[in-house]
């Protein structure tokens with residue numbers, strides 16, 4: 001089964017043609033991020049991991065790298081379990 | 084049970100489902116009956132009057148056509164994306180101004196539902212869901228249109244309030260809206276606000292008259308030291324365009340795409356009728372081969388536009404992230420197809436087509452607007468190829 005990280009990378013790969021994304025690479029610095037990607041990324045993590053991105057999660061840091069996205073998903077999942 | 088539930092593999096995973104459920108068919112028949120009897124016969128007059136009547140707004144509310152896509156648990160009707168598309172297309176076919184009321188109200192509602200803080204939602208959502216309060220979207224300004232993140236309207240926090248200064252224009256149904264989803268710069272960062280029409284410091288005026296959707300009661304807003312409560316912010320500072328407005332615009336594009344299908348099909352129908360009745364050169368117009376060619380292009384264009392909208396609709400129902408891009412593609416194609424069809428419809432009607440005695444001149448004016456709003460054709464051309472389209 002694909003790990004969270006693999007799923008995130010697979011999704012992002014669609015946007016970063018011919019570029020292998022490192023886990024800690026700043027996707028904003030790559031210059032590809034536009035509103036289409038930003039929206040699809042939120043839609044992707046919500047659907048794929050069954051979480052809801054809320055107001056407070058809207059922080060570029062949360063979406064800056066594959067690692068950060070994975071951490072955000074982990075935190076949301078943990079919060080859901082403890083809720 | 085819906086087709087989607089019954090046959091998930093055939094229905095959605097491939098991104099294409101060519102059948103409507105029994106319920107969707109029934110809904111479409113209901114929408115068409117309403118649009119044909121209560122809207123289409125008067126649309127020309129409303130266009131000349133430059134206003135849809137208040138009774139129509141009331142009727143749309145009573146029928147539950149406002150805020151229809153809002154989830155049931157949030158007080159909406161929870162209409163599925165395809166059925167919503169069918170509603171939009173049927174209204175769009177009858178009267179683009181009427182369709183545009185649903186577009187902007189629903190955009191404001193879904194943005195509030197998604198990004199509003201709980202107290203703001205509790206206060207506004209029930210009335211917006213019911214349609215007793217009307218919403219509109221205030222993004223554009225005299226100097227800023229396509230480059231929306233660069234709006235010049237400013238917001239600053241003063242005590243417990245936000246204070247807004249600036250000007251907005253082209254606001255569809257802004258003359259009658261009770262509240263505006265509005266974008267302003269908060270400390271230089273695009274941020275979305277929820278601005279009641281009666282907020283102190285907000286003045287509204289009728290907008291310059293536009294060529295299409297003329298009855299949509301457009302307004303210009305002046306905000307001068309306009310004060311709103313501190314919880315009337317949607318999303319966080321700096322995320323107002325990318326997430327909040329874009330979330331609304333995604334629905335807006337879907338609505339405009341389907342509305343364009345409505346225009347294209349109305350043009351086709353009017354042209355099939357006209358060319359099968361009018362004789363020229365000893366034959367009906369539709370017997371001339373060059374006329375047949377135009378009709379064929381109209382049929383193909385309106386079919387293709389509808390299919391792209393269905394595809395976007397099914398992907399939306401499945402919650403696929405790619406639905407955002409597919410919706411853009413549908414909007415891009417359908418708005419251009421509507422223009423081609425409307426152009427042909429006027430051409431096929433000859434001089435009659437240029438008068439108010441036939442609806443096709445209105446369709447042409449309305450179609451033009453569809454290529455400008457919710458991201459113009461050029462903006463879609465810039466954005467769509469940025470993402471490799473997913474294969475389904």
Ligand SMILES: Cc1cc2nc3c(=O)[nH]c(=O)nc-3n(C[C@H](O)[C@H](O)[C@H](O)COP(=O)(O)OP(=O)(O)OC[C@H]3O[C@@H](n4cnc5c(N)ncnc54)[C@H](O)[C@@H]3O)c2cc1C
Pocket residue numbers: 187219220221222223226227228229230252253254255256293295296301452455456457458459460461462465
């Ligand atoms: C009937 C009607 C209803 C409307 N309703 C609303 C509403 O409810 N709320 C609201 O906020 N706004 C509304 N608008 C405004 C609409 O959203 C804007 O008109 C639209 O965003 C385009 O902006 P603009 O008119 O300033 O054109 P501009 O952005 O100045 O563009 C002019 C032309 O240049 C092209 N262009 C712009 N940038 C680029 C680029 N980077 N590359 C290539 N070409 C480019 C555009 O495609 C267009 O053809 C409405 C407009 C109309 C006509």
